[in-house]
Amino acid sequence: MRVRIKRFSGGVFKTEEFEVDVPEGSTVLDVLFKIKEEIDPTLSFRAMCRASICGTCAVKVNGEPKLACNTKVEGEDLTLEPIDNAVPLKDLIVDQEVVFSRLREGKVWVVPKEGEIGLSAGPLGRASDCILCGICDSVCPSLLEDRAFGGPSFFTKVYRILEDPRDGKGEERLKDLVPFKAQSCVHCNNCNVYCPKGCMPERWIKLIESKLSQKGYIQKRTEDFGFLGF
Ligand code: SF4
Numbered sequence: 001m002r003v004r005i006k007r008f009s010g011g012v013f014k015t016e017e018f019e020v021d022v023p024e025g026s027t028v029l030d031v032l033f034k035i036k037e038e039i040d041p042t043l044s045f046r047a048m049c050r051a052s053i054c055g056t057c058a059v060k061v062n063g064e065p066k067l068a069c070n071t072k073v074e075g076e077d078l079t080l081e082p083i084d085n086a087v088p089l090k091d092l093i094v095d096q097e098v099v100f101s102r103l104r105e106g107k108v109w110v111v112p113k114e115g116e117i118g119l120s121a122g123p124l125g126r127a128s129d130c131i132l133c134g135i136c137d138s139v140c141p142s143l144l145e146d147r148a149f150g151g152p153s154f155f156t157k158v159y160r161i162l163e164d165p166r167d168g169k170g171e172e173r174l175k176d177l178v179p180f181k182a183q184s185c186v187h188c189n190n191c192n193v194y195c196p197k198g199c200m201p202e203r204w205i206k207l208i209e210s211k212l213s214q215k216g217y218i219q220k221r222t223e224d225f226g227f228l229g230f
Pocket residue numbers: 129130131132133134135136137152153156194195196197198199200201
């Protein structure tokens with residue numbers, strides 16, 4: 001198969017082509033390892049678990065952001081690029097630090113309650129499946145327009161903590177969220193469509209936005225988003 005890879009190096013992008021033979025059922029990650037091990041050891045990409053758990057292997061596959069480790073290759077042509085909306089570092093690797101720094105700034109971690117807490121499947125739903133792969137942020141038009149917006153990955157983690165019965169901070173943490181402008185989401189649904197874990201980030205942003213506006217921390221946007229086609 002013919003594989004085109006948009007590589008970043010020395011401040012510029014360059015597309016290179018490789019010819020590889022891979023068995024049926026191979027993943028995009030298998031192809032990347034084959035190229036690295038047999039053709040070009042300088043090819044850089046991130047991957048750890050190979051099982052859709054670590055969230056490090058997000059790349060654009062034929063134009064759509066996906067996890068390389070759980071995307072099977074089909075046909076004879078494959079085009080791979082770094083995900084959008086992120087700072088490229090080397091070849092397919094982008095800087096993920098921005099995702100983690102937002103979580104630190106928003107203090108998005110569990111502050112344990114005193115005593116024993118019973119856990120059940122509870123209301124965390126799909127938010128708890130988030131692996132912080134950054135795919136939702138890469139397709140978010142609001143994040144592209146306004147870097148102060150926390151973005152879908154941030155609010156998915158926030159919701160997961162807000163609804164965690166072990167968290168002692170509860171809704172007190174809402175005021176820490178004001179700078180992250182939940183009201184900037186235009187509810188385009190891109191994050192829900194592309195999330196590889198089915199986390200439905202937009203749903204949690206809507207809920208958080210409602211909580212923040214009920215408390216008087218923000219004013220919900222009332223613009224007509226018809227220009228986006230929905
Ligand atoms: S919500 Fe989905 S797409 Fe976004 S970071 Fe989490 S797993 Fe990735």
